[in-house]
Amino acid sequence: MVAPLSAWPWENFGRFKYLLYGPFLAKVVRSRFQEDGPEDSNWCLHILIICALRGLIHQLWSSYSNMLFLKRNRRIVHQGVDFKQIDMEWDWDNFIILQALIASIACYIFPFLENLPLWNTKGFIALLTLHMAVSEPLYYWMHRCFHGNHLFTHYHYLHHSSPVPQPFTAGNATLLEHLVLTGIIGIPILGASLMGYGSISMIYAYVLIFDFLRCLGHCNVEVVPYQIFETIPFLRYLIYTPTYHSLHHQDMRTNFCLFMPLFDSFWKTLNGKSWELHKKISSNLGKSARVPDFVFLAHVVDVSAALHAPFVFRSFAAMPFSTNLLLIPLWPGTLSVVLMMWAWSKTFVYSFYQLRGRLHQTWVVPRCGFQYFLPFASEGINKHIEQAILRADKLGVKVISLAALNKNEALNGGGTLFVNNHPNLKVRVVHGNTLTAAVILNDLPKDVEEVFLTGATSKLGRAIALYLCRRRVRVLMLTTSGERFQKVQKEAPMDCQSNLVQVTKHQAARNCKTWIVGKWITPRQQSWAPRGTHFHQFVVPPILPIRRDCIYSDLAAMRLPDDVQELGCCEYTMERGVVHACHAGGVVHLLEGWTHHEVGAIDVDRIDLVWDSALKHGIRPVSSTKAKTSQ
Template structure:
């Protein structure tokens, strides 16, 4: 039997729960559209203020979440160095249930006596109300919350109501609102007593409602942000401050050890009650000094695809980044903001750490260069982009990173020869530069059924096309290589052993593949070009962007990718359009390079003799085809 107040009554509604806001929003809109209403009378509508507070509170949680996960700003001051995994994200998916409940309760309370008249809201400011609210918060809310919090830590209350909240190993601002209805009601009571007291005393005001609610949420989010915000020097300069305001370290100790640090915002009551963790300030000082900062073993150097997809980064919207990328209408209004941030990053000329995870005790990070895909094809910009990549490599080398893998266009042959430019310019690099294309080739080759005797290859003279052709001809598979350049074809053909050279055949038109049902696509195909494929053809792809799925009587493969091992920790974001736990093959190639401890650079042309070696190494370490 489910315990009362242990589950949300609207849980079955899913995202349709937001329809419960309908009456409140409808009344606010009605007040807004009332032509006879003046601005002052509009401001007397509680529904208008509840909607505005809802927007303000949601923005507060979101901004704190974004700040706490901007690793390029907060990496050195993170309290718990672990990442937030998909399990925690899914558990906290409906974190806003508490905000929803408080909004609906507010609508009911404010439309009942003695608040229905809204007389207190006529005043924009009343210092007496602030004094009353502060007094009630310190004298009633703080000790009440501590008492209720301690009660929730005793069985059976803990197992029924509070254990879910403690199941989140890494605190986040969104974790602050995650809990059962009983927990949310207790928090609502702690928040509501000071406000109610001020209004009952006749000293309520607009500024008190907005200010107190905002400060409550602000401090709550700060404590759960997992990032030390207040410098330990402030506590050293004014020692009583450590008992007047809590820190993320103070709260993380409670989540880790549970039987200490119960207070809401003021550790003073834990001090008086004997439940203050003795290491709270010492540990806060160590973390604020950068104790948890760690040099990554592996770095994947990515770039931005376009403005809209730039909002797929983990510090933007967790509900978006934790799922494979797809356009959402809700993101379109934020396009100007995303563009502004990107332009600011371009001006900074700096790479940014955007995500991380742990694998076999090794820290893997993703850095991104603030450049869009189209910029890589503008000749005057190539020099600046290469400079950005070079600076990232030198930074990684200085830090002590073992392997840096180049993503997508960062290893473009026309841009830097697949990374050869940087290795040749800096021969003493300790960091291994990897393009990861060897594993990409291996993934594509292992997708081809063993009974295939002939394939059609577009993009045949590219880096990947060359390696695939040379590998397949050794397996006595006939390769129709689409290229207009006889010189490039002959150069590749001469690389194959003499007995296998007849298996490489140059073709110049798509018509030559009309009877071949295995197409390896390394060059974008238009719908017209796809018409030449026979019914039942499968398109294996290593082209960016992927081709349009035009033919209903054919099948289309995805971009080469690998699933990370099951023991990966702290992974909570998807890599662009990839599924959860799946990364592009070039990313996985760098991971394998790091796990194997190989000392060579993987740049330039693909070594065909290493394809099987890299594939078997990937499987040995638990990576698998998705």
């Protein structure tokens, strides 16, 4: 049975909970179009503005705390935020709706709140006094009460269920807790107003600073320099730090204060490690930062996909990427940031997870997909990739895997350029395409006799063609270059070369129902495929699934083992826990402890070996087929 006041009244509303702001908005709109609009419309407008600013404060703090490329060296809890915590904190903003509704009720009970002046200096003095004398000790004792057996089990457990403190964790609590917190916030505001010292600016300042400090304590990044406390020792009792509050989540018998450790010190609940740990983290400057065993070197696909980064919108990044109309207004700002990062020209840490006790990180080259196709940009792009590889080598990374365009054959020969330039690299450079080829090949029907292959002379196309011809499958290789075709054909065993057939037009595959697409094809070119054709693909971007009478497979992907930890974002359009096959190929390389570089041409003889190794480590193929039935 659910404890009273533990669940939110609108917890089953989903996104429709935001309709609760509707009456406020309606009153504001009505007042703008009617002279005799509601008298409390200004108050409703202030409530809406404050709610928007509170949400913005939490979002900005969340973005900051998840910018691993800026603050990973000052993280307090080095564990990552996983999908479970993100889902648990999905409705973190319930308290903002609650307090908006309570504020509207307070407006009716205390009508004088509607006519407060813009500024009153005495109000700030009264507010600060009431906060220190009433709100701080009241919160301290209420917080301690919530750590009693009954209240903690039925109410406060939710807040402490988050293993990694985050700004959104500050709002993740039960209804009863936020009712209490609302009273604690309201006492100074209402008290100062009843004294006749209230003002609009006082309410704005107190509520927003209150949220700012709550987010500060939960941000999991130490931002307060220890030198301040050494210069003014007593200041450490007047304002807490992220380290101070994180200790409460580690040892729940200590550090109960709201913002002022003075009360923990007075009532003997101050954690003895507070100042020492704060100084250690604040002055460490990354000396204890974890070195990853594996790095996946990704790149930005396009400007819209850049919004899928975990430090932008955590909830958006936790779901497979899709175009969202609500994000369109952010496009200009995102483009500016992308260009700034291009100018900054430094690879940054994007995300990380743990697998088998080894740290896996994703680094991103600050380049958008379209930039890879600019002839004058190739040298600069290779320079950034090379710098990332050398950085990984210096850190002691064991394997670095190159994503999609970072291993483009025309750009750097599938990574060969870097290995040749630096023959003494300790880090293993891997393009991961061997596993990509294995995923595509194992997705084909076992009894397939003929396939049509576009991009036939590319790195992947060559390997797929040679593998299939050895298994007596007839491969129609689409290429206009007889020289390239003959080069691939000569690599096949003599008795298998006849299974490779050069074709120059898509019409040649009008009777073939298995298409492997390695070069983008237009809707018109797709029309030559017979009804029921299965389109397998390794082309970026994927082809448009326009045929309802055909089947389209997604890009080759693999699901990580069930014991993966700290994974909290999706890899582009992939589902949770699913990564591109080239990413998984690098993981297999690490887990197997292979010491060779996997660059350049794919070794066809290793395709089955890599596939079997992936399955052995629990990395499973993804059934990503999308069937389009004829209407």
